[in-house]
Amino acid sequence: MPPRTAVLLENIRDATQYITNRTGGTSLESYRRDRDLRQVVERNFEIVGEALRRLHDHDPATAARITDARAIVDFRNVLIHAYDVIDDAKVWRIVQDAVPLLKTEVEALLQEVTRSHDV
Numbered sequence: 001m002p003p004r005t006a007v008l009l010e011n012i013r014d015a016t017q018y019i020t021n022r023t024g025g026t027s028l029e030s031y032r033r034d035r036d037l038r039q040v041v042e043r044n045f046e047i048v049g050e051a052l053r054r055l056h057d058h059d060p061a062t063a064a065r066i067t068d069a070r071a072i073v074d075f076r077n078v079l080i081h082a083y084d085v086i087d088d089a090k091v092w093r094i095v096q097d098a099v100p101l102l103k104t105e106v107e108a109l110l111q112e113v114t115r116s117h118d119v
Contacts, residue, residue, distance in 0.1 A: 005062050005109075005113065009051075009062075012051045015047040020100075022041065028089060032088045041091065042086070046080060049079070052069055052073055065109065075094065
Protein backbone atom coordinates (compact mmCIF):
# COMPACT_ATOMS: atom_id res chain seq x y z
CA MET A 1 0.00 0.00 0.00
CA PRO A 2 1.27 3.50 -0.76
CA PRO A 3 2.48 5.45 2.32
CA ARG A 4 -0.36 8.02 2.23
CA THR A 5 -2.85 5.16 2.48
CA ALA A 6 -2.00 4.58 6.13
CA VAL A 7 -2.54 8.26 6.98
CA LEU A 8 -5.97 8.30 5.34
CA LEU A 9 -6.97 5.04 7.01
CA GLU A 10 -5.85 6.46 10.37
CA ASN A 11 -8.01 9.54 9.75
CA ILE A 12 -11.00 7.29 9.14
CA ARG A 13 -10.25 5.14 12.16
CA ASP A 14 -9.85 8.17 14.43
CA ALA A 15 -13.09 9.76 13.24
CA THR A 16 -15.09 6.54 13.60
CA GLN A 17 -13.62 6.00 17.07
CA TYR A 18 -14.64 9.52 18.03
CA ILE A 19 -18.17 8.92 16.77
CA THR A 20 -18.34 5.68 18.73
CA ASN A 21 -17.00 7.28 21.91
CA ARG A 22 -19.32 10.27 21.76
CA THR A 23 -22.48 8.28 20.99
CA GLY A 24 -21.92 5.36 23.35
CA GLY A 25 -24.74 5.05 25.86
CA THR A 26 -26.83 7.63 23.98
CA SER A 27 -30.26 7.11 22.48
CA LEU A 28 -31.70 8.48 19.26
CA GLU A 29 -33.91 10.80 21.29
CA SER A 30 -30.92 12.18 23.18
CA TYR A 31 -29.03 12.55 19.92
CA ARG A 32 -31.92 14.52 18.40
CA ARG A 33 -32.03 16.88 21.39
CA ASP A 34 -28.27 17.51 21.55
CA ARG A 35 -27.21 19.90 18.81
CA ASP A 36 -23.55 19.79 19.84
CA LEU A 37 -23.51 16.01 19.62
CA ARG A 38 -25.21 16.03 16.22
CA GLN A 39 -22.69 18.53 14.91
CA VAL A 40 -19.61 16.65 16.12
CA VAL A 41 -20.96 13.39 14.75
CA GLU A 42 -21.79 14.97 11.39
CA ARG A 43 -18.37 16.66 11.25
CA ASN A 44 -16.62 13.36 11.86
CA PHE A 45 -18.70 11.71 9.15
CA GLU A 46 -17.54 14.50 6.84
CA ILE A 47 -13.94 13.63 7.72
CA VAL A 48 -14.59 9.93 7.10
CA GLY A 49 -16.16 10.62 3.71
CA GLU A 50 -13.47 13.04 2.60
CA ALA A 51 -10.66 10.72 3.72
CA LEU A 52 -12.32 7.86 1.85
CA ARG A 53 -12.70 10.01 -1.27
CA ARG A 54 -9.00 10.88 -1.10
CA LEU A 55 -8.16 7.22 -0.51
CA HIS A 56 -10.11 6.33 -3.64
CA ASP A 57 -8.13 8.90 -5.63
CA HIS A 58 -4.81 7.84 -4.13
CA ASP A 59 -5.20 4.08 -3.71
CA PRO A 60 -8.39 2.83 -5.41
CA ALA A 61 -7.57 -0.83 -4.75
CA THR A 62 -7.61 -0.27 -0.99
CA ALA A 63 -10.67 1.96 -1.09
CA ALA A 64 -12.52 -0.77 -3.01
CA ARG A 65 -11.99 -3.11 -0.05
CA ILE A 66 -14.18 -0.94 2.17
CA THR A 67 -17.84 -1.93 2.21
CA ASP A 68 -20.14 0.71 0.70
CA ALA A 69 -17.26 3.11 0.06
CA ARG A 70 -19.23 5.05 -2.55
CA ALA A 71 -22.23 5.37 -0.23
CA ILE A 72 -19.97 6.72 2.52
CA VAL A 73 -18.63 9.43 0.22
CA ASP A 74 -22.17 10.19 -0.97
CA PHE A 75 -23.31 10.51 2.66
CA ARG A 76 -20.51 13.03 3.26
CA ASN A 77 -21.78 15.03 0.29
CA VAL A 78 -25.30 15.08 1.72
CA LEU A 79 -24.01 16.31 5.07
CA ILE A 80 -22.12 19.14 3.42
CA HIS A 81 -24.41 20.14 0.58
CA ALA A 82 -27.87 19.14 1.78
CA TYR A 83 -27.50 19.96 5.46
CA ASP A 84 -31.10 21.15 5.60
CA VAL A 85 -32.55 17.70 4.85
CA ILE A 86 -30.44 15.56 7.16
CA ASP A 87 -32.51 12.83 8.78
CA ASP A 88 -31.32 12.29 12.35
CA ALA A 89 -32.79 8.79 12.42
CA LYS A 90 -30.78 7.84 9.32
CA VAL A 91 -27.59 9.27 10.80
CA TRP A 92 -28.28 7.32 13.99
CA ARG A 93 -28.79 4.06 12.04
CA ILE A 94 -25.46 4.63 10.32
CA VAL A 95 -23.80 5.24 13.70
CA GLN A 96 -25.26 2.00 15.03
CA ASP A 97 -24.99 -0.25 11.97
CA ALA A 98 -22.30 0.98 9.56
CA VAL A 99 -19.66 2.56 11.79
CA PRO A 100 -18.70 -0.68 13.61
CA LEU A 101 -18.15 -2.49 10.29
CA LEU A 102 -16.19 0.42 8.82
CA LYS A 103 -14.02 0.60 11.92
CA THR A 104 -13.31 -3.14 11.76
CA GLU A 105 -12.41 -3.01 8.08
CA VAL A 106 -10.13 0.00 8.48
CA GLU A 107 -8.36 -1.53 11.47
CA ALA A 108 -7.73 -4.71 9.46
CA LEU A 109 -6.30 -2.68 6.59
CA LEU A 110 -4.06 -0.76 8.99
CA GLN A 111 -2.79 -4.07 10.40
CA GLU A 112 -1.85 -5.09 6.88
CA VAL A 113 0.12 -1.87 6.49
CA THR A 114 1.90 -2.52 9.78
CA ARG A 115 2.71 -6.12 8.87
CA SER A 116 4.04 -5.08 5.46
CA HIS A 117 6.38 -2.58 7.13
CA ASP A 118 7.60 -5.22 9.61
CA VAL A 119 8.72 -7.57 6.82
